[in-house]
Amino acid sequence: MTTINDQTSPVFEPPAAKAAPARAHAAHSIFHERWWLEIATQGNWKLAVVKQNDEIVGEMPYTISRARLWRVSHLPPLTRTLGPVIRPVTGSAGRQMHHRLDVTARLIDQLPECDSFFQVLDPRIDDALAFALHGFTVSARYTFRIDPRSTPDAVWARLGSKTRNVIRSASRELTVVPGLTPNEFLAFYDANLAARSRTNAYGDAVMRQLVNAFVERKAGMLLGAYGPGGTLVAAIGLVWDHQAMYYLLSSRAQDAHCGSISLLLWTAIGRALERRLTFDFDGFSSPSTFSFLSGFGATLTQRLGVERLGTVYLLTRTLKRRFAPARVFAPNL
Structure with missing residues (x-):
């Protein structure tokens, strides 16, 4: 193992201006940090927030931008995952699931109307049921991770x-x-x-x-x-x-x-x-990258993608893909 002489400890600063994070949930990552989002979006981001008794129990950042004719909300540059951050509750598995579904639904209700919404969720989020129940398409992406x-x-x-x-x-x-x-x-x-x-x-x-x-x-x-x-x-x-x-x-x-x-x-x-810390190889988008990263013997880990498309946008994309050259491997896994 190559040793690096550096004793600097990690810093994980909370968003201050938009809203305080629901920090107790482990799915709050560096990509949710206010300073990261401010730079990656050039200030063009918002935060859906759910409160109970004046306490934040859920939040979800999102962006809005123009892509030619379309109004879209996608992941900002160099931002690998986002998704909801939900403060957990104690109790039975059923109570916990109901809490996640309820808070996520209230976050979804605050998301903007747009032609294309897409986010990849943090790999610690192991289900996207609330999104599926609200008309989103849920798909699987993958990364490699090494256990700390x-x-x-x-x-x-x-x-x-x-x-x-x-x-x-x-x-x-x-x-x-x-x-x-x-x-x-x-x-x-x-x-x-x-x-x-x-x-x-x-x-x-x-x-x-x-x-x-x-x-x-x-x-x-x-x-x-x-x-x-x-x-x-x-x-x-x-x-x-x-x-x-x-x-x-x-x-x-x-x-x-x-x-x-x-x-x-x-x-x-x-x-x-x-x-x-877990080491995350941060996904792959081609067979060659998959082959390269798989050589490190890490654990293949699923990341869920959630997507909702407007009718005209979906039709346009379907026609474009129909007449485009066939791909043998889906990009952006």
Whole structure:
């Protein structure tokens, strides 16, 4: 296990201006934080809130924006999951379920009318019954996660042989350094996009602000892998909250060692275990990414998606997909 000498503890700050979070429920993640949402949406977000006796028992953030002709409410850039945060109650399983259904229904009633609403729920939310009962389509997405109670030796033993080999090989040629500055990371990220003739899918301004914010707030870090001569060849961005560390961003030079990202991820897993955090690989959107991440031996974990479409939007999307080239693997899993 590569050791990183960094004693910085995670920070998980509560939203202050919009409303206080229903913090007792574990599904409140870094992506629900007020500062994260303010940056990711450029201030264009709202919070559905349910109170009982002047106490917040449920909340759900959402955005509203225009996509050509459509009014949509989707996940903001670099925001992997959202969904309801509900303060739990004690009592029988039936009472708890009734409470979740009731509070979620009251949150749903506050969501805006739009042509397309879509969110992926935090993986700790294991049912979306309330959404299904209110006309939403519920679908399954997936991520890989490593349990915080795991030991480094146990995690290493579960790695695929190919993954172990490329990590060993990369560790002989590369040096992992924590504390890469946002400017260094962003310049490296931009240079690699330019070398591949690509643009930033998240938006340059939003990504720059978020990277600076999570580093400044000690809610994330940037790791770099350096080759001979001290040249930066690969880098990843990590963020965390009270329960999980998320693999958020990565970039590598075209001539980087094939195991450079694997080595950085192995280092990140070690940091998560030291902090007793779940390590979340944050989903995959292609067969190649699935194959790469599955080599780390993590547990495949379901994330539920909830979607509600207007009639005209649904018809337009159906026709577009009918005449588009067939896909063999659904994106955005």
